[in-house]
Amino acid sequence: MEYNAVYVTIAILLVGVALIWYVFKNVGNKKVVERDVPDRKELDSILREHVDFFDRLDEKAQQVFVDRVAxxxxxxxxxxxxxxxxGEVDKVLVAASATIPLFHFDKWSYENLDEVIIYPGTFDEKYDVASTDKNILGMVGDGVMNRKMILSLASLRAGFAHSSSSNTAIHEFVHLIDKAxxxxxxxxxxxxPKSLVEPWLHEMHKNITLIRHDQSDIRDYAGTNPAEFLAVVSEYFFQKPTFLQQDHPDLYALLDKIYNQK
Structure with missing residues (x-):
């Protein structure tokens, strides 16, 4: 019985090493910091159950998505x-949030991120979870928190509820991409692409003006500034693409060109 347990442990380690080797060959070359990565079967199962974006992919694309999450x-x-x-599911949801915005780019990695820190709920700008002014769900860190992201566990989970049109984790990863x-x-x-900069600026500022004058159904927070506009409408694009395409076809078309490049 003891020998069987040893053989099972060795087999699991070998599968994990093989998965990491394959992924690094096909995805990127950042330094390994965590070797205890779930196997493909477990990743696939979690993604199918919790991530609508994953369900919309064909089988071949789903395998690529699993590689990138790993x-x-x-x-x-x-x-x-x-x-x-x-838990393990929460970590996979973080990884899925990172994978979704850059999925249609062949080679990618978040070179400006080392760590994602999970808090139980909201926090303030000083990362205080006991503050009476705590209202932040996610943040890309600066200063001593550079190369770190902070997420609320509650908002992470809520973002992957099947009825959700918002997703804090995707929102913060879009900020990280914008910051790159x-x-x-x-x-x-x-x-x-450079050819899209001027059309994007025009569409962005037009919609921000509409939001600020209560003439848009896009969430008010998108009108805060251009960075928040990009992050919020990206949430819509990945969470509820059909609705965005119906209600804001020009905005959808630009986001599709930005995110779905081949």
Missing amino acids: YFLATTKISAEKGAQV DGDTDGVPDYLI
Whole structure:
């Protein structure tokens, strides 16, 4: 019986090493920080149950998605703090949030992110979860928190409820993509072709004006500034693409060109 347990452990480790090797060959080359990555079968099962975006993919694309989720989990530390109880499903949801915005790009990685920190609920700008002014669901860190992201566990889970049109984790990863060129300004140079910059700026500022004058059904927070506009409408694009296409066809068409490049 003891020998069987040893053989099973060795087999699991070999499968994990093989998965990580395959993923790094096909996805990217960031340093491994976590070797205890769930196997493909477990990842596939979690994604099918919890991630609508994954369900909309064909079988071949789903296998690529699994590879990229495994890559993120192997190269990015995910930490529970302030009493958060983070399970395997939660970690996979974080990785899925990272994978979704950049899925249609052949080679990608979040070079400006080392760690995702999970808090149990909301927090304030000083990362205080006991503050009376705590109202932040997610944040890309600066200063001493540079290369870190903080997410509320409650909002992470809520974002993947099948009826949800918002997703805090995707929102924050879009901010991270926007920030990759040095400016968090709503124009993600990392993604957007030069030919689309002017049309995107026009569509973005037009919609921000409509939002600020209560003439749009897009969430008010998108009118805060261009960076928040990009993050919020990206949530709509990935969570409820059919509704965005019906209600805002020009905006949808631009986001489709930005995110679905081949």
